Amino acid sequence: MKRIAVLASGRGSNFQAIIERVSDKTIPAEIVCLITDNPSAYAIERASAHNIPVSVVSFSDYADRESYNKALEHAMRACDADLFVLAGYMRLLKPETVRAFAGKMINIHPALLPSFSGLHAQQQALDYGVKIAGCTVHFVDEGMDTGPIILQYPVVVMNDDTEDSLAARIMEFEHRALPEAVKLFCEDRLEISGRKVIVHDAQA
16 A cells, blocks of 8 residues: 655645545555645644644744755655655755655646646636636656646636636646546556656556
């Protein structure tokens, strides 16, 4: 059974989606740790409600980014996880950290990458006038939202959409996409081949 650690900075709704799919045995894994940079994150309460250990690595506790990143990497190694899931984790990881856990970290992004990377992806989509938005789950590499794509879900943009309304509809699909990607990883069905992620059929 795979060991999952989740990194989250805020409400943790995607974290909750993973908790539910682990609890009902859809995902063949155990969640061994929540790592957060925010001592006030609601995700901590979600973890506590399910007896999931929490590691708080608060940026404000460290003199600089270098010492913070060392502490973060130490916390990640202490989890001894097979997979690290970035579920609304709002800090960029250092290239050294990404390399240390290459092929073992995935991220959810509220846009159809490679379009609209970075912050406020939903507003970027609205400003550009696209008719289809969505979400992407991808492996983490050293760029910003540039890693190999595992899966994507499209969401139709309505004429009267605001950033908030579009974000809310995309989030519904995030709660499906991220657990599905975690499930595929835990079933050993993902293979990275250059820029592509090959999704293998389930074993009979």
